Amino acid sequence: MAKPMVVVTRAVPREALELLAAHATVDANGADVGYTPEELVSHARDADAMVSLLTDRIDDSVISQCPKLKVVANVAVGYDNIDVAAAARRGVAVTNTPGVLTDATADFAWALLLAVARNVVPADRYVRDRRFREWMMMEFHGAELAGRTLGIAGFGRIGAAVARRGRGFGMHVIYANSRRVAQALEEETGAHFVDKETLLASSDVLSLHVPLTAATRHYLSDAEFALMKASAFVINTARGPVIDEAALARALTSGAIRGAGIDVFEREPAVDPALLAAPNTVLAPHIGSATTETRTKMALMAAENVIAVLAGRTPVNPVTLKE
Numbered sequence: 203m204a205k206p207m208v209v210v211t212r213a214v215p216r217e218a219l220e221l222l223a224a225h226a227t228v229d230a231n232g233a234d235v236g237y238t239p240e241e242l243v244s245h246a247r248d249a250d251a252m253v254s255l256l257t258d259r260i261d262d263s264v265i266s267q268c269p270k271l272k273v274v275a276n277v278a279v280g281y282d283n284i285d286v287a288a289a290a291r292r293g294v295a296v297t298n299t300p301g302v303l304t305d306a307t308a309d310f311a312w313a314l315l316l317a318v319a320r321n322v323v324p325a326d327r328y329v330r331d332r333r334f335r336e337w338m339m340m341e342f343h344g345a346e347l348a349g350r351t352l353g354i355a356g357f358g359r360i361g362a363a364v365a366r367r368g369r370g371f372g373m374h375v376i377y378a379n380s381r382r383v384a385q386a387l388e389e390e391t392g393a394h395f396v397d398k399e400t401l402l403a404s405s406d407v408l409s410l411h412v413p414l415t416a417a418t419r420h421y422l423s424d425a426e427f428a429l430m431k432a433s434a435f436v437i438n439t440a441r442g443p444v445i446d447e448a449a450l451a452r453a454l455t456s457g458a459i460r461g462a463g464i465d466v467f468e469r470e471p472a473v474d475p476a477l478l479a480a481p482n483t484v485l486a487p488h489i490g491s492a493t494t495e496t497r498t499k500m501a502l503m504a505a506e507n508v509i510a511v512l513a514g515r516t517p518v519n520p521v522t523l524k525e
């Protein structure tokens with residue numbers, strides 16, 4: 203019997219390709235450059251499975267042109283790049299990679315927070331510009347975190363991991379979520395459930411960890427920034443459209459908030475020029491999960507999901523539509 207065919211849409215760690223090759227014929231894009239929609243369809247037209255990345259837009263049109271497709275295994279925990287309803291209608295399973303990227307992404311939220319709160323980027327530039335002539339008492343003052351309030355929007359895996367780190371830094375943790383989480387998790391993290399308005403008004407640091415859905419698009423816009431403390435920092439390692447990027451640039455420029463650490467953008471890879479020009483802002487090119495260990499685990503997890511579906515088993519990490 204002919205081996206099934208798996209298309210891999212972008213360069214991924216070698217270990218995942220080797221695992222797939224033991225079970226299938228693999229058509230792998232060796233470049234870390236995404237396919238155009240036309241290239242995607244031309245590679246996936248006869249594929250039984252696809253390993254996709256968040257840069258691939260897998261909509262009904264793509265799925266309908268790939269009649270043999272049984273599974274789309276996204277190498278990400280977010281799956282807002284896939285029309286899950288269309289896939290379900292056409293009998294195509296969708297899977298994601300929860301859990302394995304939690305610590306890496308939580309660490310990176312903290313990297314952005316510490317960088318913006320303590321002026322790491324301007325300080326680095328200052329030294330490189332050879333402007334460091336003597337120790338100074340009154341320059342580069344940042345914000346202290348101990349004793350301050352860390353607000354988490356979206357208290358799932360990553361939100362809770364960010365809260366644990368916050369506790370270690372001596373912060374008071376509050377969270378808003380679609381529902382209150384189990385008491386054991388609240389006790390373990392020391393986090394208190396609040397409504398969104400309280401989260402906005404009380405947070406000295408607001409870190410976003412909601413998925414991108416219709417309900418969370420522009421979770422922060424002008425009205426929300428207006429409710430926040432002028433001393434507050436906003437950290438976004440969730441998805442770009444969760445923040446109205448133009449409103450964020452306005453809030454930073456007007457002093458409605460003090461700073462921001464941003465890993466994800468509304469129209470990636472484009473960044474609003476007003477945000478590029480905004481003060482007290484640390485920007486990163488969507489690298490929240492980018493450690494060698496985590497990216498390898500993510501790709502292996504996607505490969506395992508593909509192998510399960512091709513073998514007629516239930517995938518390990520199915521994405522299901524919420525009511």
Ligand code: NAP
Pocket residue numbers: 279280281300301303304307355356357358359360361378379380381411412413414415417418439440441465466488489490491492
């Ligand atoms: P998760 O465990 O599913 O957590 C998401 C949390 O948000 C859940 O507790 C969920 O509650 C809550 N939520 C959903 N809709 C909400 C709403 N409208 N208002 C308030 N809370 C809401 O997901 P995760 O693994 O922590 O990942 C979170 C997100 O991080 C991903 O979706 C992804 O987009 C992003 N991410 C980014 C990077 C990066 O590289 N920057 C890396 C990894 C992940 P329910 O469970 O009740 O729905």
